[in-house]
Amino acid sequence: MTTVTADPAPPSTPPGRSARPSRLRRSWEKHWYAWAMVLPVVIVLAVLIFYPLFRGIWLSFTNLNEANQVAEICTKSITGSEVCKENPNKWEFVGLDNYLRVLTGEVGEFWQWTGVTLIWTFVCVACHFGLGLGLATMLNRPMRLRGLYRVLLVLPWAVPAFVSAFAWKFIFNERFGLANAVLSAVGIDPVSWFADRWTSLFTAIVTNVWLGVPFMMVALLGGMQTIPSELYEAAEIDGASAWQRFRNITLPGLRPVSMTVILLGTIWTFNMFPIIFLVTEGQPAGQSEILVTGAFRAAFEGIRNYSLASTYGVLILSILLVFSVFYRRALRKQGEVW
Amino acid sequence: MRRTARGIAVLASATLALSVAACGGEDKAAEEQPKADPASLTAELTWWDTSDPQNEGPAFQELIAKFNQTYPNVKINYQSVPFGEAQNKFKTAAQAKTGAPDILRAEVAWVPEFASLGYLYALDGSELLSDESDFLETPLASNKYDGKTYGVPQVTDSLALMYNKELLTKAGVSAPPKTWAELKTVSQAVKEKTGAEGVYLNPAGYFLLPFMYGEGGDLVDTGAKKIVINSEQNAAGLKVAKDLIDSGAAAKPSANDSYGTMMTLFKEKKVAMIINGPWEVNNVKSAPTFGGLENLGIAPVPAGSARAGGPVGGHNYTIWSGMPQEKVDAAVAFVKYMSSAESQAFLSEKLGLLPTRKSAYQLDPVKNNAVVAAFQAVNEAAVGRPWIPEAGQFFGPLDQMATEVLIQNKDPKAALDTVARKYKAEVVPGYGL
Numbered sequence: 001m002t003t004v005t006a007d008p009a010p011p012s013t014p015p016g017r018s019a020r021p022s023r024l025r026r027s028w029e030k031h032w033y034a035w036a037m038v039l040p041v042v043i044v045l046a047v048l049i050f051y052p053l054f055r056g057i058w059l060s061f062t063n064l065n066e067a068n069q070v071a072e073i074c075t076k077s078i079t080g081s082e083v084c085k086e087n088p089n090k091w092e093f094v095g096l097d098n099y100l101r102v103l104t105g106e107v108g109e110f111w112q113w114t115g116v117t118l119i120w121t122f123v124c125v126a127c128h129f130g131l132g133l134g135l136a137t138m139l140n141r142p143m144r145l146r147g148l149y150r151v152l153l154v155l156p157w158a159v160p161a162f163v164s165a166f167a168w169k170f171i172f173n174e175r176f177g178l179a180n181a182v183l184s185a186v187g188i189d190p191v192s193w194f195a196d197r198w199t200s201l202f203t204a205i206v207t208n209v210w211l212g213v214p215f216m217m218v219a220l221l222g223g224m225q226t227i228p229s230e231l232y233e234a235a236e237i238d239g240a241s242a243w244q245r246f247r248n249i250t251l252p253g254l255r256p257v258s259m260t261v262i263l264l265g266t267i268w269t270f271n272m273f274p275i276i277f278l279v280t281e282g283q284p285a286g287q288s289e290i291l292v293t294g295a296f297r298a299a300f301e302g303i304r305n306y307s308l309a310s311t312y313g314v315l316i317l318s319i320l321l322v323f324s325v326f327y328r329r330a331l332r333k334q335g336e337v338w
Numbered sequence: 339m340r341r342t343a344r345g346i347a348v349l350a351s352a353t354l355a356l357s358v359a360a361c362g363g364e365d366k367a368a369e370e371q372p373k374a375d376p377a378s379l380t381a382e383l384t385w386w387d388t389s390d391p392q393n394e395g396p397a398f399q400e401l402i403a404k405f406n407q408t409y410p411n412v413k414i415n416y417q418s419v420p421f422g423e424a425q426n427k428f429k430t431a432a433q434a435k436t437g438a439p440d441i442l443r444a445e446v447a448w449v450p451e452f453a454s455l456g457y458l459y460a461l462d463g464s465e466l467l468s469d470e471s472d473f474l475e476t477p478l479a480s481n482k483y484d485g486k487t488y489g490v491p492q493v494t495d496s497l498a499l500m501y502n503k504e505l506l507t508k509a510g511v512s513a514p515p516k517t518w519a520e521l522k523t524v525s526q527a528v529k530e531k532t533g534a535e536g537v538y539l540n541p542a543g544y545f546l547l548p549f550m551y552g553e554g555g556d557l558v559d560t561g562a563k564k565i566v567i568n569s570e571q572n573a574a575g576l577k578v579a580k581d582l583i584d585s586g587a588a589a590k591p592s593a594n595d596s597y598g599t600m601m602t603l604f605k606e607k608k609v610a611m612i613i614n615g616p617w618e619v620n621n622v623k624s625a626p627t628f629g630g631l632e633n634l635g636i637a638p639v640p641a642g643s644a645r646a647g648g649p650v651g652g653h654n655y656t657i658w659s660g661m662p663q664e665k666v667d668a669a670v671a672f673v674k675y676m677s678s679a680e681s682q683a684f685l686s687e688k689l690g691l692l693p694t695r696k697s698a699y700q701l702d703p704v705k706n707n708a709v710v711a712a713f714q715a716v717n718e719a720a721v722g723r724p725w726i727p728e729a730g731q732f733f734g735p736l737d738q739m740a741t742e743v744l745i746q747n748k749d750p751k752a753a754l755d756t757v758a759r760k761y762k763a764e765v766v767p768g769y770g771l
Contacts, residue, residue, distance in 0.1 A: 066429065066455060067727070073456040075486070076659040078464040078666060106763050174592040175599055194594035195745045283593040285741040298764075300426065301734050303451065303727070 059310035060098055064091040066304040091307075098311040107308065109286065110315070113294040117270060120201065120290050124269045127209040129262060132216025133254075137246070139217070140224045150221075157214035165278035168207040172279075197287035200280045204288065208275045212268075216261060223257030224250060263327055267320055291316050380411040381668030386428070386439040388653070391418040393620040397688040404684075405675045412668045421445070425730065432457040432658060440661040440669055443492060446480035446652050447729040453483035454727040459657040460486040464670055466677070477652050477694045480725050489654035490677045491694035493685070495615040496720035497548055497648030498713060500622070501635040505610035508532045514611075514637035518552065518578045521611070521640045525587035528610045535589040537611040538600045539579060541744040543736025545613055547649045549575035551721045552642020557732050558761070560724045564770045565761045567736075568754040575642055576743050576750035583744055593745050604628075613639060615651060616713050619690035636712035638719050647721040652694070686710050692717060728765050735760040 028035075068091040074084040101107045139150060156164065171178045172193045180190035194200045227249065235245045273292050276282065282289040282297065289297070295312030299305045387398055395418050402414045417439065419427060425448055431438035432452070444452065452458050461467055467487055470478070477491035499521075501514055509528040515521040525536020539545065550556070555571035558564065566572075582588040589609055592599055601618065603609040605625035623631050639648045655673045657666075675681060682693035683701040690709035693699060704710050723729060735757045742748040762771055 066433070070456075073454075074659075075453075075456055075460055077460045077462065077486075078466075078657065078670065079462075080663060080666075101763075169594070173595060173599070176602065192590070192592060192745075194592060200593070281594055283741060284746055285593075285738045297734070301731065303455075303731065304426075304429065 056310045064307045108298040117290040128212040128216045135217045136220040154214045172203045194283040200288040219261045223254045227253035382413045384415040384439040385441045386419045388421040388424045450483045451727040453488040458488040489656040492653045493691040494652035498716040499637045501611040522587045535609040537588045538609045541591045541740045543733045548639040549579045551647040554644035568758040573751040650720040731765045
């Protein structure tokens with residue numbers, strides 16, 4: 001596509017209508033095969049991604065909800081008749097109203113949720129990566145029962161997220177949970193985990209770290225095994241310490257993998273719905289809600305508000321877009337081709 | 339340009355014609371409903387039951403088996419749907435026009451909402467409402483929307499004070515407390531003398547209503563279209579509840595899973611009093627450690643300075659408007675059977691649920707039922723809720739407020755002001771503050 005538009009027009013043809021069709025036709029004759037090959041992908045993308053995306057964006061400029069979506073509401077009577085009445089408040093285009101209402105805090109707690117989401121994402125990804133890297137390094141050397149350790153460490157990944165969410169929720173139950181039982185056993189007062197926003201968020205982070213470390217570990221372990229062992233041998237001959245080898249061979253060698261998994265992890269954690277929704281339920285009083293769970297509650301409790309849901313969707317998408325643009329730019333500066 | 343415009347016009351007119359034709363097809367004349375013998379009625383109906391599958395479900399299934407003795411060819415697909423999910427699940431299915439159950443057990447607040455969206459059959463003129471006057475007024479009122487009736491009351495309930503007789507006796511208390519002040523003294527006595535906790539307050543909006551009603555408050559005034567949640571009365575009611583916790587009379591509630599915690603503690607005799615409804619009677623009765631119905635006391639919720647009252651709750655039978663017309667006879671027969679005085683009496687005997695028919699209260703199993711008798715007094719004092727489509731949305735902000743006030747020590751009035759602003763912005767924008 002870029003080649004077509006980037007080609008400067010031949011200087012001999014005068015600017016006008018007659019030149020264009022011929023150029024288009026020539027391009028078509030030359031490249032029709034390529035277009036035909038691309039077509040299926042374009043159609044699939046259009047149906048699966050662009051249509052829903054643009055429809056979502058369009059909805060965010062309306063006030064569509066469950067109650068006003070149909071032009072007329074029909075009431076069926078059990079005796080067989082049906083009365084249809086025009087919907088008195090049909091949905092309409094409202095411009096930027098939804099965005100204003102969300103961003104000014106008239107509806108929901110956008111800024112609070114964003115803050116919690118950022119903390120949640122940063123802490124979770126940092127713990128995932130740190131622990132994953134540590135475990136991968138430990139497992140990336142010959143030892144007895146290595147296979148067993150690997151299987152055990154991957155186990156949390158194999159458990160459905162909601163099962164582990166409920167398990168952890170119960171562990172942190174204030175009266176009957178294991179966490180408080182252990183604390184009282186060692187003489188510490190039981191903690192009301194869900195009564196404070198930070199301890200409540202802590203329970204969710206612990207759950208998510210437990211769930212997310214295996215992925216990081218496996219990905220990083222895979223990355224480590226692609227680092228040629230000659231490098232380590234050469235470094236050893238040069239007298240590099242273990243720490244120096246780790247810093248100067250393992251970490252740079254892992255960069256292509258780690259940058260990708262960090263980006264993925266960030267996006268996943270940012271949108272990690274089930275853990276917050278099931279473990280903390282947003283308690284206390286909605287203070288541990290992240291953007292996606294807050295948006296869900298705002299838009300889908302009671303009469304569902306599709307336009308508000310789309311508004312949140314667009315806002316979340318824009319935040320992630322901005323993040324990935326900066327992230328890619330940062331990578332490019334470091335000379336990564338990704 | 340012009341050609342495309344014409345094309346669009348042609349397309350538009352074609353779709354218009356099509357849609358008009360489609361609409362025309364639905365206008366059917368009322369079918370005749372001949373009275374036939376029960377065995378000739380053949381249909382397959384799906385019923386979503388939202389009652390507790392362990393405590394209440396089996397009794398409903400037993401009732402279905404009885405129904406099939408009379409109507410052998412009406413097959414009922416009994417599906418137990420968790421109460422917390424049913425509302426959204428039904429709306430999704432009804433909107434998609436597929437997958438919704440023919441019959442739904444709907445909570446009282448859902449009916450006006452579903453009816454306003456056109457998801458339910460209006461039942462006026464059918465056999466189901468031929469003896470409308472037999473139903474208790476308040477439960478029936480929850481089925482009315484815009485002058486029509488969309489459901490038949492199944493059970494009614496309200497919050498009551500449920501207490502452990504043994505623990506209260508041990509504490510030297512002979513009668514259950516009648517006011518919140520008495521509750522406080524009783525709780526403290528229980529705590530001192532038995533080692534159990536006095537009372538557990540569930541920090542959720544619905545469960546705080548008795549405190550607010552007690553001082554004469556309410557959520558909204560539907561007549562004057564005014565939000566009254568942030569009244570001084572409500573704030574005073576919340577202060578009463580807050581004081582119970584601060585003084586140590588009530589157990590410190592947890593923000594998460596508090597309902598389950600409350601029930602577990604009560605069943606294990608670790609707390610002497612809770613505020614809950616008849617739907618938990620069977621659960622408490624069958625708890626191995628509790629000591630059965632003999633040990634369970636039921637009394638009206640304690641009074642505040644103005645009155646004593648819990649919110650009216652309950653469930654209704656509703657019929658999905660997407661159910662094909664030919665199944666109507668079977669659906670009516672089923673709902674009629676399930677809501678008959680005899681069936682209601684059966685349920686009250688089995689589960690201690692409260693009938694919604696006046697005639698059911700004359701039947702022996704109900705008349706001689708101690709639990710029902712106890713709850714009848716409770717229900718007479720119950721306060722009606724606003725039956726508007728938005729009523730189901732009042733509790734989200736209210737739950738948040740309950741946590742803020744009871745657990746996070748926020749000032750009641752300030753928390754209520756926030757709720758009022760949310761009602762105005764998100765729930766009932768047409769109402770005044």
